[in-house]
Amino acid sequence: MSSATAINKMDKRKRTLVTPEGIAILITIASRGSRIGALLLDFVILIVTIILFQMLISLVADGLFDEGFEIDGDNVSGATEFLAIMQIIMMFIFWYGYFLVQELGPRGATLGKRALGIRVAARAGGRLAPEAIIARNLLRDIELFYPMIFLFVTLIANIIGESAGGMIWAALIWFFVFALFPFFNKDVMRAGDVIAGTWVVEAPRTKLADALSTQGAAVQGSSEVTGARYQFGDKELAVYGEHELQTLERMLREAQTDALSAVHATICRKIGWDPGAGDERAFLEAFYAQLRAKLEDDMRFGKRKADKFS
Amino acid sequence: MKTPSLGSWFGRTEISAPTDIESAALRSDRFRLEREGDWRRLEGVVISMEKGGLRRIDDEDLLALPTLYRTAASSLSVARETSLDASTLSYLESLVQRAWFQVYGPRKGFFSWFREFIFGGWSRAVREIWLDVCIALFVMVAGAVVGWLLVAQSTDWFYRLVPVGLADTRVPGASREELLATLDVEQNTGGLSTFAAYLFSNNAGVCILAFALGFAFGVPSLMLLVHNMAMLGGMLWLFAEVGLLTEFAAWLSVHGTTELFGILLAGAAGLHIGRSMAFPGENTVLEAASISGRRSAVVMIGVVIMMIVAALLEAFPRQLVAGSQSRFLIGGMFLTFWLAYFFLYFPRRLDSEIAESEE
Numbered sequence: 001m002s003s004a005t006a007i008n009k010m011d012k013r014k015r016t017l018v019t020p021e022g023i024a025i026l027i028t029i030a031s032r033g034s035r036i037g038a039l040l041l042d043f044v045i046l047i048v049t050i051i052l053f054q055m056l057i058s059l060v061a062d063g064l065f066d067e068g069f070e071i072d073g074d075n076v077s078g079a080t081e082f083l084a085i086m087q088i089i090m091m092f093i094f095w096y097g098y099f100l101v102q103e104l105g106p107r108g109a110t111l112g113k114r115a116l117g118i119r120v121a122a123r124a125g126g127r128l129a130p131e132a133i134i135a136r137n138l139l140r141d142i143e144l145f146y147p148m149i150f151l152f153v154t155l156i157a158n159i160i161g162e163s164a165g166g167m168i169w170a171a172l173i174w175f176f177v178f179a180l181f182p183f184f185n186k187d188v189m190r191a192g193d194v195i196a197g198t199w200v201v202e203a204p205r206t207k208l209a210d211a212l213s214t215q216g217a218a219v220q221g222s223s224e225v226t227g228a229r230y231q232f233g234d235k236e237l238a239v240y241g242e243h244e245l246q247t248l249e250r251m252l253r254e255a256q257t258d259a260l261s262a263v264h265a266t267i268c269r270k271i272g273w274d275p276g277a278g279d280e281r282a283f284l285e286a287f288y289a290q291l292r293a294k295l296e297d298d299m300r301f302g303k304r305k306a307d308k309f310s
Numbered sequence: 311m312k313t314p315s316l317g318s319w320f321g322r323t324e325i326s327a328p329t330d331i332e333s334a335a336l337r338s339d340r341f342r343l344e345r346e347g348d349w350r351r352l353e354g355v356v357i358s359m360e361k362g363g364l365r366r367i368d369d370e371d372l373l374a375l376p377t378l379y380r381t382a383a384s385s386l387s388v389a390r391e392t393s394l395d396a397s398t399l400s401y402l403e404s405l406v407q408r409a410w411f412q413v414y415g416p417r418k419g420f421f422s423w424f425r426e427f428i429f430g431g432w433s434r435a436v437r438e439i440w441l442d443v444c445i446a447l448f449v450m451v452a453g454a455v456v457g458w459l460l461v462a463q464s465t466d467w468f469y470r471l472v473p474v475g476l477a478d479t480r481v482p483g484a485s486r487e488e489l490l491a492t493l494d495v496e497q498n499t500g501g502l503s504t505f506a507a508y509l510f511s512n513n514a515g516v517c518i519l520a521f522a523l524g525f526a527f528g529v530p531s532l533m534l535l536v537h538n539m540a541m542l543g544g545m546l547w548l549f550a551e552v553g554l555l556t557e558f559a560a561w562l563s564v565h566g567t568t569e570l571f572g573i574l575l576a577g578a579a580g581l582h583i584g585r586s587m588a589f590p591g592e593n594t595v596l597e598a599a600s601i602s603g604r605r606s607a608v609v610m611i612g613v614v615i616m617m618i619v620a621a622l623l624e625a626f627p628r629q630l631v632a633g634s635q636s637r638f639l640i641g642g643m644f645l646t647f648w649l650a651y652f653f654l655y656f657p658r659r660l661d662s663e664i665a666e667s668e669e
Contacts, residue, residue: 019414023383025407092514104423106360106412119411123600127414130423132600135607141515142522195583196607197600203411204404208349209397211339246396253397289335292394296338299392 012186015201017125028202029188030118035200041112046098050091057087099137104130109203119203123187132196139192147175209253212288230286236271237294243307245295248288252281260284338393345385349402352378352409359412379409427611430657435608437652442578442585446535450574453536457543471537471544480545486552493554493561513569514617517576521610524580527588531580538573560634563641565624571648572616579606579613619644 013029061083102110108128109119120136122128151171158168182188187199251263257280264280267273267287295305355371355378386402393399436443460467465482472480480492516534523530549558583602590598627640 195603
């Protein structure tokens with residue numbers, strides 16, 4: 001049952017996008033989990049970079065000037081002051097530039113998003129405009145950082161003993177309104193996505209696997225090992241549908257011997273053959289090729305068989 | 311084959327999948343083997359485009375891209391109807407999607423976008439939200455008047471409006487000399503540029519807040535504007551009491567004309583989003599939000615630039631230039647410049663921009 005519910009969950013996130021040429025493209029909305037994961041990853045990268053940069057700057061400041069690193073002092077030297085400015089400006093650039101520059105690039109994704117195989121796309125199916133990227137990133141602050149800082153400050157105030165009153169509730173409401181926003185719409189949009197007209201979708205990069213029907217017993221229908229010839233009748237091929245075919249395809253590609261022999265035994269039982277041993281792969285290849293040939297022939301006549309139950 | 315960087319890809323294919331198409335037992339596999347070369351060529355182009363190296367792609371490949379993309383897309387729709395090979399189908403789905411993202415990806419990089427933004431895009435966006443600018447201006451003026459009246463009525467209000475840290479010696483009851491001293495020029499220039507950088511990052515933060523709060527139908531943006539301007543109104547009253555209104559206005563105008571203009575635009579941008587979500591007109595709420603959001607984002611990038619200018623003005627000329635007249639001159643010049651840039655600067659739209667807005 002678990003695999004069936006997993007398929008349902010996938011379908012819920014599937015959308016069809018019609019391009020200007022009229023081609024329907026299937027896309028999958030990124031799951032909430034991968035969104036959160038990407039965000040955390042980006043934070044770690046960003047914060048580590050900022051800390052490293054700060055350390056570098058103070059190292060330079062400490063090494064070059066005996067006076068140390070003081071911003072407020074009245075008689076700071078020009079070089080120290082330059083470093084302090086660099087620090088403030090670089091913080092700003094890192095903070096906003098990290099997301100902006102990467103999402104404006106051809107991959108439409110930050111490092112975190114790339115690691116999780118997701119990217120930003122325009123909701124309407126058109127071109128992803130730079131303005132949209134800017135809008136969705138400007139809103140991140142109000143969705144996340146300001147309420148988090150607000151919450152943190154009120155919590156600290158509470159711990160110290162200052163009564164923050166209703167502030168803590170205000171902070172909590174602010175935080176949760178935006179944090180829970182993606183959980184209350186089916187396209188998993190955060191507030192910034194709504195404003196920008198974007199959504200985040202999965203960006204799979206699948207490699208083309210070898211064609212199965214050019215190799216082994218799929219071609220001649222006979223085994224290279226034993227020379228046995230496998231020929232299945234219409235009745236025997238009618239027990240399975242597309243779902244089983246594609247499961248078998250996956251098994252053949254992954255090619256684990258003991259798993260294959262289990263499948264072999266199951267199929268033989270189902271079609272009433274006597275399962276032998278030692279030639280499972282050839283049997284399965286032949287069965288796969290003939291089942292697929294039959295199902296594809298039916299398909300051309302508009303007859304489809306989704307699985308063994310239909 | 312064509313792209314040397316993908317030699318390994320093609321090399322492997324040439325060995326493992328000989329062009330012996332007839333050897334395939336299934337019609338759908340023959341279909342696939344016949345077109346596989348084109349798919350892989352498209353994949354190669356897409357990979358180099360994703361890496362950002364348009365220059366590394368052969369002209370020939372780049373010219374073939376639209377054709378290759380359409381071939382792959384039509385292969386996909388045929389395969390969906392005739393093939394049950396799950397791996398080929400998912401490969402084609404992902405290939406067509408990736409190619410589509412590249413064919414319809416952001417056409418310009420950041421820098422060419424920025425050039426268009428400076429030469430026309432920015433002022434056009436500001437003009438497009440003129441109604442919100444007017445509303446925000448009205449609210450700001452009203453806020454300043456309210457602040458003035460409240461403080462004039464009872465000086466207690468001053469302490470409620472102005473945070474203690476900001477007020478410093480500028481409190482009701484301060485003598486004329488004390489107040490005059492706060493308007494004086496700095497004696498040395500040490501630390502001023504740090505001050506400028508700090509001011510910028512602080513003010514830009516406030517502006518982004520004013521913009522982002524527009525999401526809640528613009529009400530918090532307006533409240534932020536009212537609060538800031540009430541503070542200013544109270545301050546104005548304070549200086550007017552001791553007859554320093556002109557001096558204070560001059561001191562403020564140096565950076566204030568730019569900074570307040572920036573805050574005005576940020577508030578207007580936020581309000582624009584809020585207003586279009588509350589009254590979406592013929593569009594759906596989501597469409598209206600995204601159209602206005604993109605327009606406002608352009609204005610906001612401009613606001614950040616204005617904040618850089620304002621911070622530089624605040625840190626240097628304001629602290630270094632004395633005399634009301636020269637201060638007014640600097641402030642007035644910047645105000646004239648911004649007004650002229652936004653409302654008198656009508657550059658012709660570039661062809662590429664027109665094509666894009668029509669899409």
